[in-house]
Amino acid sequence: MQKFAFVVHPLEARDFSRKFSFTRNWPDGLVEGIIKYIPPFKVSHIRGIDSGHNTAEGWFIGCPLTSRQMLDMPEPYVIKKIIKAGKVAEKLGAKIVGLGAFTSIVGDAGISIAKNLNIAVTTGNSYTVATALEGTRQAAKLMEIDLERANVLILGATGAIGAACAQILAKEVRYLTLAARDESKLEKLAAQILKSTGLAVRVTANTKHAIRNADIVVAVTSAIDSIIEPEDLKPGAIVCDVARPRNVSRRVAEIRNDVLVIEGGIVEVPGDVQFGLNFGFPPQTAYACMAETMILALEGRYENFTLGRDLTVKQVETINKLANKHGFKLAGFRSFERAITPPELTGIKNNAARKAIQVQSGIQRGALENIDKNLIYAYNNEK
Numbered sequence: 001m002q003k004f005a006f007v008v009h010p011l012e013a014r015d016f017s018r019k020f021s022f023t024r025n026w027p028d029g030l031v032e033g034i035i036k037y038i039p040p041f042k043v044s045h046i047r048g049i050d051s052g053h054n055t056a057e058g059w060f061i062g063c064p065l066t067s068r069q070m071l072d073m074p075e076p077y078v079i080k081k082i083i084k085a086g087k088v089a090e091k092l093g094a095k096i097v098g099l100g101a102f103t104s105i106v107g108d109a110g111i112s113i114a115k116n117l118n119i120a121v122t123t124g125n126s127y128t129v130a131t132a133l134e135g136t137r138q139a140a141k142l143m144e145i146d147l148e149r150a151n152v153l154i155l156g157a158t159g160a161i162g163a164a165c166a167q168i169l170a171k172e173v174r175y176l177t178l179a180a181r182d183e184s185k186l187e188k189l190a191a192q193i194l195k196s197t198g199l200a201v202r203v204t205a206n207t208k209h210a211i212r213n214a215d216i217v218v219a220v221t222s223a224i225d226s227i228i229e230p231e232d233l234k235p236g237a238i239v240c241d242v243a244r245p246r247n248v249s250r251r252v253a254e255i256r257n258d259v260l261v262i263e264g265g266i267v268e269v270p271g272d273v274q275f276g277l278n279f280g281f282p283p284q285t286a287y288a289c290m291a292e293t294m295i296l297a298l299e300g301r302y303e304n305f306t307l308g309r310d311l312t313v314k315q316v317e318t319i320n321k322l323a324n325k326h327g328f329k330l331a332g333f334r335s336f337e338r339a340i341t342p343p344e345l346t347g348i349k350n351n352a353a354r355k356a357i358q359v360q361s362g363i364q365r366g367a368l369e370n371i372d373k374n375l376i377y378a379y380n381n382e383k
Helices: 013-018 028-035 067-072 075-092 111-115 125-142 160-169 183-197 207-212 250-255 288-299 313-325 342-382
Strands: 002-008 041-050 055-062 096-099 120-122 151-155 175-179 202-204 216-219 238-241 260-263 266-268 271-274 285-287
Touching: 002 075, 002 288, 013 028, 041 075, 055 075, 055 288, 075 096, 075 111, 096 288, 111 120, 120 288, 125 160, 125 216, 125 238, 125 260, 125 266, 125 288, 125 313, 151 160, 151 207, 160 175, 160 183, 160 216, 160 313, 175 183, 175 207, 183 202, 202 207, 260 342, 266 288, 285 288, 288 313
Parallel strands: 002 055, 002 096, 096 120, 151 175, 151 216, 175 202, 216 238, 238 260
Antiparallel strands: 041 055, 041 271, 266 285
C-alpha cells in the first residue's frame, strides 16, 4: 500500500465551517483571527484508491490559514506553518506530500518546504496544466472553435502554470496573447516562446482589453478577487478557470448564457475512493493537483516532482502519461461547483450563435447609419 498526504486550507473564512459547522455564523474577521493560532492537523483519511497496477491511501492535512492570510501575513510565518503541516504528514507515514491551493504559491513555490521535510514534495502543477489544456481542447471542439485559428489568451501567464500552458499552446495555435502585471517578465517569456516554437505572441498588461478580444481564455492568476466580469466576454467565448479562488465572477453564470466557463483541472480518481472530506465535488473526483500526488504514490516515485516556478513541458508530459497508465481522466465539464449537462452545453452553443448574429447585425446597422449620415452631410454641403 503506497502512502501520501495532501495539504489543504480554507480559501475563504467561510470554508472553515465545512469542517467546523459551529463557526458558520461567525464573522470572517473572527474566524481568521482564531484559526491563525490553530496548528496543522489531520482532516481526513483517504481510502480506496486502486488503479489496477497499485493501491494507495492518504490523508488530507489542514493548514489553517485563508488565501488572504497566506498572501498578507509574513512569509516566514506562513512557510513555517506549511512545514508543520508536512511534519504531520510525515508522522502519519506519508512518503510524499502535495501542496494545495496557496500553499503551493507562497515563497519559492515549495522549494523551502521540501528542504525542511524528510519526505518528497510536489505542488501538483504539472498535472493541473495537462488537464486544464485537455479540458480547453475538448471545450473548443464542442463549441466548434478552431483552436489553431482562435484568439487564445492566458491570464497570469508569468506564473508557473500560466507559463507552462503558454509554452505548450504556442505549438498548437497561431494567435496567442499573454497577460500579467509584470510586462518585463511577459517579454522574457515571449522571447523564450519565439525561440523554442517560432511563434510571435502578443503580450499585454491591459487585461480587460485582452479578454474582450479572446475566443478562449485560460485563467490562472493568483488574484484573490474575480477579474473576469460578464461585460468583458465576447459571445461564444470559452473560459477555463484554473485559479482558486476563481478568476471568473459568479455574475458570468447568472447573466451570460452564451459563454462556456469550465473549471480546469478536475479529474476522476480510479477505485472506490473515499476522501472523508466534502470539498464540493461528486464522489471519486478531485483536483488535478491532488491527483498528481496520488499518481506519484501509485507509481512509487517518492521524489520532489513539481517545485518552484520553472515548470517544464517534459514534466507535464511525464505526469500525463503516468495518469493515463493509472486510469485518471478528465471528469467532464463543471462550472461554478456543478456539472454542466449536455442540454446546457447545447443551449450555450445555440445562445452564442444567436448573440453573435445580433452583434454582427448591430455592427452592420451602425455602419449603414454612418453611411447615411455621411451622404446627408455631403448633400447639404453641395446645396
